[in-house]
Amino acid sequence: MAGSTVSSQQNAEYQKQMQIEQAQIRQRMARIGRKILVLSGKGGVGKSTVAVNLAISLSLAGKRTGLLDIDIHGPSVPKILNLEGKMVGGMPDAILPVELNANLKVMSIGFLLSSATDAVIWRGPRKYHMIKQFLKDVEWGELDYLIIDSPPGTGDEPLAIIQLLETADGAVVVTTPQEVALSDVRRGITFCRSLDLPVLGVLENMSGFVCPTCGQRTDIFKSGGGESMAASMDVPFLGRIPIDPQIVEACDSGQPYVDKYRQSQAAQAFSEAVIRLVGTHSESVMTTGQKGDQ
Numbered sequence: 001m002a003g004s005t006v007s008s009q010q011n012a013e014y015q016k017q018m019q020i021e022q023a024q025i026r027q028r029m030a031r032i033g034r035k036i037l038v039l040s041g042k043g044g045v046g047k048s049t050v051a052v053n054l055a056i057s058l059s060l061a062g063k064r065t066g067l068l069d070i071d072i073h074g075p076s077v078p079k080i081l082n083l084e085g086k087m088v089g090g091m092p093d094a095i096l097p098v099e100l101n102a103n104l105k106v107m108s109i110g111f112l113l114s115s116a117t118d119a120v121i122w123r124g125p126r127k128y129h130m131i132k133q134f135l136k137d138v139e140w141g142e143l144d145y146l147i148i149d150s151p152p153g154t155g156d157e158p159l160a161i162i163q164l165l166e167t168a169d170g171a172v173v174v175t176t177p178q179e180v181a182l183s184d185v186r187r188g189i190t191f192c193r194s195l196d197l198p199v200l201g202v203l204e205n206m207s208g209f210v211c212p213t214c215g216q217r218t219d220i221f222k223s224g225g226g227e228s229m230a231a232s233m234d235v236p237f238l239g240r241i242p243i244d245p246q247i248v249e250a251c252d253s254g255q256p257y258v259d260k261y262r263q264s265q266a267a268q269a270f271s272e273a274v275i276r277l278v279g280t281h282s283e284s285v286m287t288t289g290q291k292g293d294q
């Protein structure tokens with residue numbers, strides 16, 4: 001009897017603590033306009049590349065943007081943005097994100113690991129706790145957009161963030177065109193629907209390669225599969241990003257691709273996809289995406 005009283009007391013305290021933390025998350029998130037998750041059904045399809053370049057495009061368009069990398073097992077955002085080894089700032093009750101430029105703040109689990117080679121072996125509850133801490137403690141300030149790079153698949157991390165955010169605006173689902181990737185994406189879309197998370201669009205990455213020497217196009221992973229899958233699942237299609245070796249080079253050297261190679265076919269395709277995605281803010285994104293020299 002005494003034991004059950006203690007455990008019900010503990011349970012009540014735990015519930016109270018959860019409510020306090022959820023209220024803290026709500027308070028932080030109330031200062032952020034649109035919260036967009038970038039998901040993929042399968043690993044290696046370019047999800048982090050898309051998340052980074054989406055965040056850069058929005059920041060170049062003058063939108064106050066945050067980029068949150070919750071890919072606990074493979075945080076690649078610090079590498080792609082040449083932020084490896086950066087220390088995040090701290091305040092008594094908050095973690096300060098790294099400021100990449102005046103409009104772009106970045107937070108990644110990678111900043112909290114002691115080296116780029118550290119492996120994280122965490123079970124579900126610990127991942128949930130880390131994601132909750134990010135949402136509760138990272139001091140973004142006022143943002144127009146928060147872009148969240150989630151790990152591939154439909155596991156603990158995307159589930160945790162969707163539940164904890166409560167009010168995410170939706171997901172961009174990245175795929176490559178071949179059937180083996182598309183079947184995983186269908187599962188990803190079903191996952192979003194079962195959690196009432198709107199699918200804002202499907203982006204087909206690595207869609208064809210145009211040889212820079214002879215100009216011949218080769219559909220290495222096929223082409224068009226993402227578009228027909230989006231139509232059959234009744235979700236918007238955002239466009240096709242071709243394979244471009246300069247994307248690999250930019251990612252590996254930590255340079256923002258859409259900024260550095262603005263006139264390239266892939267950057268233009270990227271820019272059009274962002275316009276389809278953000279809709280009402282399209283003019284400013286278009287202006288930024290098309291101005292400037294390479």
Ligand SMILES: Nc1ncnc2c1ncn2[C@@H]1O[C@H](COP(=O)(O)OP(=O)(O)OP(=O)(O)O)[C@@H](O)[C@H]1O
Pocket residue numbers: 040042043044045046047048049050071074076151152205206207241242243244245247248249251252266
């Ligand atoms: N359109 C593209 N053309 C050429 N290379 C690309 C393209 N998109 C992404 N890449 C390259 O593919 C590799 C994987 O990309 P990325 O890390 O973004 O994938 P991911 O889906 O986030 O992977 P993970 O499953 O590990 O999270 C990187 O080397 C990146 O530079």
